[in-house]
Amino acid sequence: MERLLDALRDDPLPPSAVDIERALTDGRRSVRRRRMASVVAAGCAVLAVAGGVSVAGLPNAGTPPAVEQSTAAPTPTATPTPSRAPASFDPTRRYATVGWLPAGMTQLHTLTGTDQFSLRADPPAGPKDAPSDPAQDVSYVMLRIVPTGYDIRPLDHGVPFARKEAVTTKWPAETETEPVHGRRARWNTNVAAANGIGLRWEYAPDAWAEVLVQGRAAGPDHRATARRIAESVRYGVDEPIPLPFRVPPLPGTLRPMSVSLHTSTATPRAGWNAGISYGDGKRSANGEWPLAVRAFPRSSQTGGGGAGEPNTTIDGHAARRWDWTDADGGEGLGIYGVKGLYVGLVTDDDTTTRQLPGGLGQLFRGMELYPDPRDWR
Amino acid sequence: MRAELEREYVEYVKARLPVLRRVAYQLTGDAHRGDDVVQQAITRLYLKWKRAREADNLDAYAHTVLVRVFLDEKRLSWSRVRLVGAVPERPSPASTAVEDRAVLRAALAQVPPRQRAVLVLRFLADRSVDEVAGILGCTTGTVKSQTSHGLASMRRLLGNGAFVSTGTGE
Numbered sequence: 001m002e003r004l005l006d007a008l009r010d011d012p013l014p015p016s017a018v019d020i021e022r023a024l025t026d027g028r029r030s031v032r033r034r035r036m037a038s039v040v041a042a043g044c045a046v047l048a049v050a051g052g053v054s055v056a057g058l059p060n061a062g063t064p065p066a067v068e069q070s071t072a073a074p075t076p077t078a079t080p081t082p083s084r085a086p087a088s089f090d091p092t093r094r095y096a097t098v099g100w101l102p103a104g105m106t107q108l109h110t111l112t113g114t115d116q117f118s119l120r121a122d123p124p125a126g127p128k129d130a131p132s133d134p135a136q137d138v139s140y141v142m143l144r145i146v147p148t149g150y151d152i153r154p155l156d157h158g159v160p161f162a163r164k165e166a167v168t169t170k171w172p173a174e175t176e177t178e179p180v181h182g183r184r185a186r187w188n189t190n191v192a193a194a195n196g197i198g199l200r201w202e203y204a205p206d207a208w209a210e211v212l213v214q215g216r217a218a219g220p221d222h223r224a225t226a227r228r229i230a231e232s233v234r235y236g237v238d239e240p241i242p243l244p245f246r247v248p249p250l251p252g253t254l255r256p257m258s259v260s261l262h263t264s265t266a267t268p269r270a271g272w273n274a275g276i277s278y279g280d281g282k283r284s285a286n287g288e289w290p291l292a293v294r295a296f297p298r299s300s301q302t303g304g305g306g307a308g309e310p311n312t313t314i315d316g317h318a319a320r321r322w323d324w325t326d327a328d329g330g331e332g333l334g335i336y337g338v339k340g341l342y343v344g345l346v347t348d349d350d351t352t353t354r355q356l357p358g359g360l361g362q363l364f365r366g367m368e369l370y371p372d373p374r375d376w377r
Numbered sequence: 378m379r380a381e382l383e384r385e386y387v388e389y390v391k392a393r394l395p396v397l398r399r400v401a402y403q404l405t406g407d408a409h410r411g412d413d414v415v416q417q418a419i420t421r422l423y424l425k426w427k428r429a430r431e432a433d434n435l436d437a438y439a440h441t442v443l444v445r446v447f448l449d450e451k452r453l454s455w456s457r458v459r460l461v462g463a464v465p466e467r468p469s470p471a472s473t474a475v476e477d478r479a480v481l482r483a484a485l486a487q488v489p490p491r492q493r494a495v496l497v498l499r500f501l502a503d504r505s506v507d508e509v510a511g512i513l514g515c516t517t518g519t520v521k522s523q524t525s526h527g528l529a530s531m532r533r534l535l536g537n538g539a540f541v542s543t544g545t546g547e
Binding site: 013031 | 378383386387390391394398399402403408409412415416419420422423424477478481482485496500501531
């Protein structure tokens, strides 16, 4: 038999489609992401909940969510639809809210960008009782909204992405359904995993929104849940997203590009994680924003739980510095146990670091921190 | 990664690309899917390069990465796989070497992924039982039993005609 297999040794191959340059680019990008994550996500268990680095929370952490959670039958709520969608979003403001979620969704995440706005809700991690209604036994639900002219891309490990391209050409796995808010709508079965369903609708001319409902097990039909969430969406809310810190004024090239906020209605004071990224509208070659700042509750002054051991101090606080000398450089600074928080700051390249007078240390010193969610602003 | 390490990585991948592509082709049974597997594998290899270059056997390390990408891909895409029960079409008595290879390739593609990996690594990539055990992260006993099962699967798929030669797998 081994000799028989020999016939496959010299099986002719077509020209190679392997791209070593792409492997280098993808590899460098992954290295960068890991580095940045090592600073702004060190020791942060909360981040794992949503299965991605870009997680965040919903309105007014520390207070009950502004959503009704019920197992009652879906009852559409009339909401005004915008006559025109924005060309881009303000990442520091909430464009939309949902008025209803399935019961038990205590982990709430908001992720914003100029080209996307998403709200995701998860049940708490760990074993839990299945709800009496199997249609509400879901692992997460997510609302994604994009500005005019953007397409909503398939989920990539739970992280929402938007892409500016002709929307109407991208409907491979969709079927027409009843309108949402009077706007045309389609079911999308091409979601991240099995047992999921997406409801897409044109919330304004040439502008789309989608609700994803990811079921926990095969069988239940989650269409009614998806529709009820979609029908409860309120657009154009335009409220500031409250954050647990204030960053001092930055150079004009470093504008807010993305906010991520995770909150937990089950543990509002300890279960949050907030971050903001800055740039001039264009991600680096590594796919990152040039500057990112993140904070979350962690009172420990030492490493562990994914956090490296401190190697310096800043104003008496244990801290860890990263200084990357290869490729584009960049720096990281993690400060431990400041008012009960871990604060991480990271630049993606030396050019950005040089734009910060006094570097990341001075940027940290200029920050105001609000550990109590009731004080966020 | 420092520029000199990157140069080293590129030189290694360029030199070993034909071998990696061939193994991936033999694992997947499809040249394009094989190239996808290689693309992912060399990206992972980049991320592990500092450790990989220190390995006693860098080629074995690269094969480990490649096979794990292949097995991960099979595992993650399992729900999308439509299991085919049919035996590959038997060649006519006058079949050419090309047709023989096509039948063999089709049969190999139906062998379960880990058994297929064992057969490819042992009999087409000329890796020893010990090396295959290291690559797959299992014992040599498991490699031998997987070899035996894999060869049995091949025999079953190809039938008992003169087309099939003999072999023990040990």
